[in-house]
Amino acid sequence: QKEVEQDPGPLSVPEGAIVSLNCTYSNSAFQYFMWYRQYSRKGPELLMYTYSSGNKEDGRFTAQVDKSSKYISLFIRDSQPSDSATYLCAMSDSSYKLIFGSGTRLLVRP
Amino acid sequence: DAGITQSPRHKVTETGTPVTLRCHQTENHRYMYWYRQDPGHGLRLIHYSYGVKDTDKGEVSDGYSVSRSKTEDFLLTLESATSSQTSVYFCAISESDRGGSYEQYFGPGTRLTVT
Numbered sequence: 001q002k003e004v005e006q007d008p009g010p011l012s013v014p015e016g017a018i019v020s021l022n023c024t025y026s027n028s029a030f031q032y033f034m035w036y037r038q039y040s041r042k043g044p045e046l047l048m049y050t051y052s053s054g055n056k057e058d059g060r061f062t063a064q065v066d067k068s069s070k071y072i073s074l075f076i077r078d079s080q081p082s083d084s085a086t087y088l089c090a091m092s093d094s095s096y097k098l099i100f101g102s103g104t105r106l107l108v109r110p
Numbered sequence: 111d112a113g114i115t116q117s118p119r120h121k122v123t124e125t126g127t128p129v130t131l132r133c134h135q136t137e138n139h140r141y142m143y144w145y146r147q148d149p150g151h152g153l154r155l156i157h158y159s160y161g162v163k164d165t166d167k168g169e170v171s172d173g174y175s176v177s178r179s180k181t182e183d184f185l186l187t188l189e190s191a192t193s194s195q196t197s198v199y200f201c202a203i204s205e206s207d208r209g210g211s212y213e214q215y216f217g218p219g220t221r222l223t224v225t
Contacts, residue, residue, distance in 0.1 A: 006152075032212045043114075043200055043216035044153070088152065092212050096141060096160070096204065097168065102152035 003027050006089055006101030014109050019076040023089035023101045026070065030091040030099075033065050035074045038086045038103065047087075048074065079108045113137045114217035116201050122223045129188040131220050133201030135181075142184040143168075143202040143214060144176060146195075153200065159184055191224045198222070 006023045013019055021035075031052055036044035048063040050056045056063045062075040072091070076083055086103040113136035123129050133142060143158040145168075155168030157176040165176050173195060175187045188195055198221050202214040 004152075008150075034213065036216075041219075043218045046213055046215060049213050090153075090214075096212060097155055097158070098153075098212075098214060100152040100154075102150060 001026065002102075003099050004089060004091060004101045007104055008102055010105040010107055012107045012109060013079055015079060015081060017079050017108075019074075019079050019083070019106060019108075021074040021076075021087050021089075021104050021106070023072050023091075024070055025072075025091060025099075027091075027093070027099075028067075028070065029093040031094065032092045033063070033072050034090040034098070035061075035063055036088040036090060037083075038088060040085075044088055079106075081108050081110050084108050114201060114203060114215065116199075116217040116220050118220060119218065120221045122225060123191050124225055125192060126190050129191050129222065129224075131186045131199055131201075131222070133184045133186070133217060135184075135201075135203050137203060137205075137215075138181060139203040139205050140181075141204040141214075142178065143204075144174070144184065144186045145200045145202065146170065146197040147200060147219075148197050156186065156199075191222075193224050196222060196224045 004025045033050045035048040038044045053067045060077045064073040088103045089101040090098040115134045117132045144156040145153045154170045159165045159178040177185045201217040204214045
């Protein structure tokens with residue numbers, strides 16, 4: 001079993017929909033949680049960074065962490081075709097090494 | 111791409127040849143990382159560096175070596191390339207371990223094909 005599990009998708013939604021992307025993990029030592037967006041043939045781009053449990057909002061993006069359930073989520077409101085990309089979750093304990101999920105492909109249809 | 115460049119961006123090489131990939135940063139960040147990305151596996155850490163001449167192994171380090179003689183440059187060497195090392199390689203940087211700054215910023219990637 002992988003330390004971080006992420007549904008590969010693809011997830012196809014109409015423009016304007018609310019998107020929910022999720023990861024589960026097994027290592028209770030993880031404290032730092034990140035979401036990256038990766039366009040085709042590009043490097044991952046950091047979207048959200050959260051520490052421990054709780055919510056964090058940045059524009060149309062909201063990251064949630066539930067450490068008791070070992071579950072993290074990224075919500076995208078008013079999704080746009082430009083949001084079509086692969087979304088990677090990543091997490092770390094205090095060792096500076098990130099463990100990544102395998103990514104979820106998102107397609108937002110105009 | 112946060113002041114990170116990778117070279118070459120594409121390379122095709124033959125099995126058994128040595129290959130060196132270069133990562134250059136202009137951010138003066140302390141930590142540098144090499145990852146590989148393969149379908150179904152996501153990003154996996156190969157090696158990382160926490161300062162000049164200070165490096166350590168990651169999850170998939172077999173067949174790879176690294177060197178860091180300057181803050182701005184981190185080299186990844188495949189001593190004798192194999193077909194299983196065909197992948198996309200990403201360099202990443204992060205600022206500091208102080209204050210809990212664990213965010214990593216990625217370069218554009220190098221697409222390596224070993225024939």
